[in-house]
Amino acid sequence: MGTPLLDMLKAYGEGQPLPFHMPGHVLGRGLNQELNRAGSLDITEIPGSDCLHAPSGVIKEAQELAAKCFGAGSTLFLVNGSTSGIHAMIKAVVKPGGKLIMGRDSHRSVLNALALFGGEPVFVMPDMDEETGLTLGVTAEAIERAILNNDNVQGVLLTRPNYYGIAPALKPIVEVTRRHGIPLLVDEAHGAHFVFHPRLPDTALAQGADICVQSLHKTLPALTQTALLHCREGYGKWPEVVSAASMLQTTSPSYILMASIDRARDLLENEGEALYERLAENIKVFEKALQTRTLVNRATWHHKNMDWDFSRLVLSFEQTRLSGFEAEALLRTRFGIVAEMADLKHVVLIATPFHDHEDFERLVKALEELSREYKGRNSKKLVKWPDSLPERVIPLARALSLKGREMPINNTLNRICGSLIVPYPPGIPLLNPGERITEDCLAYLEEVLSQGCQVHGIDEGRIYVLDNE
Numbered sequence: 138m139g140t141p142l143l144d145m146l147k148a149y150g151e152g153q154p155l156p157f158h159m160p161g162h163v164l165g166r167g168l169n170q171e172l173n174r175a176g177s178l179d180i181t182e183i184p185g186s187d188c189l190h191a192p193s194g195v196i197k198e199a200q201e202l203a204a205k206c207f208g209a210g211s212t213l214f215l216v217n218g219s220t221s222g223i224h225a226m227i228k229a230v231v232k233p234g235g236k237l238i239m240g241r242d243s244h245r246s247v248l249n250a251l252a253l254f255g256g257e258p259v260f261v262m263p264d265m266d267e268e269t270g271l272t273l274g275v276t277a278e279a280i281e282r283a284i285l286n287n288d289n290v291q292g293v294l295l296t297r298p299n300y301y302g303i304a305p306a307l308k309p310i311v312e313v314t315r316r317h318g319i320p321l322l323v324d325e326a327h328g329a330h331f332v333f334h335p336r337l338p339d340t341a342l343a344q345g346a347d348i349c350v351q352s353l354h355k356t357l358p359a360l361t362q363t364a365l366l367h368c369r370e371g372y373g374k375w376p377e378v379v380s381a382a383s384m385l386q387t388t389s390p391s392y393i394l395m396a397s398i399d400r401a402r403d404l405l406e407n408e409g410e411a412l413y414e415r416l417a418e419n420i421k422v423f424e425k426a427l428q429t430r431t432l433v434n435r436a437t438w439h440h441k442n443m444d445w446d447f448s449r450l451v452l453s454f455e456q457t458r459l460s461g462f463e464a465e466a467l468l469r470t471r472f473g474i475v476a477e478m479a480d481l482k483h484v485v486l487i488a489t490p491f492h493d494h495e496d497f498e499r500l501v502k503a504l505e506e507l508s509r510e511y512k513g514r515n516s517k518k519l520v521k522w523p524d525s526l527p528e529r530v531i532p533l534a535r536a537l538s539l540k541g542r543e544m545p546i547n548n549t550l551n552r553i554c555g556s557l558i559v560p561y562p563p564g565i566p567l568l569n570p571g572e573r574i575t576e577d578c579l580a581y582l583e584e585v586l587s588q589g590c591q592v593h594g595i596d597e598g599r600i601y602v603l604d605n606e
């Protein structure tokens with residue numbers, strides 16, 4: 138145990154070295170007051186600091202400690218977020234012309250990786266929760282159907298948990314991918330903390346995923362951009378993943394970022410369960426206060442084969458006149474409480490062991506005030522997602538390289554979409570670059586926009602469409 142990387146950094150600074158090496162600020166001297174402290178730890182590869190691309194010293198040691206802690210066969214430190222891990226695992230698994238079966242609810246980095254490395258997506262639509270309009274994950278049956286209906290499938294990639302903390306069981310999917318000899322890659326960007334408390338969902342690795350990526354910075358006390366790429370014990374293609382990651386990561390990784398991974402792992406390994414236990418208790422008190430003092434409900438999920446993350450607070454404002462977007466704005470501008478995101482009906486907050494009872498009480502007081510002021514009924518109705526996925530007309534990589542123009546939504550029927558169009562909820566792309574804009578898509582967009590939904594990819598009522606078909 139311990140923190141080999143962080144210890145090395147501290148020892149280097151304490152030795153009062155005179156650096157004639159990168160970075161140019163010379164241990165913070167050239168930085169201003171605010172950045173100086175960070176600068177004093179900001180070194181690069183020097184004797185004793187090891188090398189991320191060929192680790193044999195403190196980085197190797199820290200990665201091995203992380204692998205053990207997170208239940209992995211091997212682990213790699215990432216300094217460009219889960220994004221770089223997603224790129225690396227796709228590069229390693231999907232060869233040019235190969236297909237990746239992916240949940241339609243995947244992060245944009247998945248599509249970008251396919252475009253970069255010449256793979257093609259095969260989308261599988263996740264099930265939807267009728268009450269909340271949120272995605273519940275892709276079923277094993279849908280994955281198997283996609284495997285049987287497509288040739289040259291080289292991998293399956295799923296996102297679990299989603300932004301709302303919903304974490305469907307992976308075991309039935311692992312059974313399918315193993316039977317077909319196809320690697321299962323899991324984007325566990327929002328689940329880096331799962332391993333630290335028994336009431337949190339099982340991790341992807343514990344359920345048999347082959348490779349998975351976790352953003353430490355999203356839920357753990359680690360600096361922005363930090364993430365881990367893991368494989369299960371005995372996964373044979375790990376060297377290809379490592380070599381892909383090495384092509385994609387900077388040759389000057391920040392030691393501050395890497396040391397923050399080392400320290401977060403050490404802290405959580407030693408105190409994680411107690412820290413999350415305290416958080417669970419704070420949330421229990423918070424839930425009770427919500428019920429007795431406010432009109433705001435906490436959304437929870439109790440479906441079969443479905444777990445959810447108790448630290449993700451999904452607050453529903455249906456018993457008020459506020460949409461989720463309006464509630465988020467009021468919390469921020471009036472009470473200084475800044476949520477992670479909002480959709481038509483919900484505000485989503487990320488709670489961590491580093492929030493205390495007073496923080497939850499401040500939140501309840503704000504919700505109490507909003508409940509009093511906006512008592513009523515939210516008239517916003519969920520719009521039904523179109524039954525079929527739009528047709529892909531142009532291969533992804535080509536669609537991303539073609540020129541296009543913005544057009545008013547109403548003029549885009551049958552045109553080819555040039556960007557991602559993502560309504561919230563459910564936060565999954567209605568249209569991807571290269572797909573045909575159908576009547577169903579336009580009807581859906583008209584309705585959600587009239588309800589005040591945010592739709593990423595629509596700018597002042599205009600959609601980017603491709604010129605060349």
Ligand SMILES: Cc1ncc(COP(=O)(O)O)c(C=O)c1O
Pocket residue numbers: 217218219220221244246296324326327352362363364
């Ligand atoms: C589901 C999911 N996957 C991957 C990413 C990318 O993670 P990072 O910001 O660590 O690169 C995000 C970022 O929001 C995400 O929500």
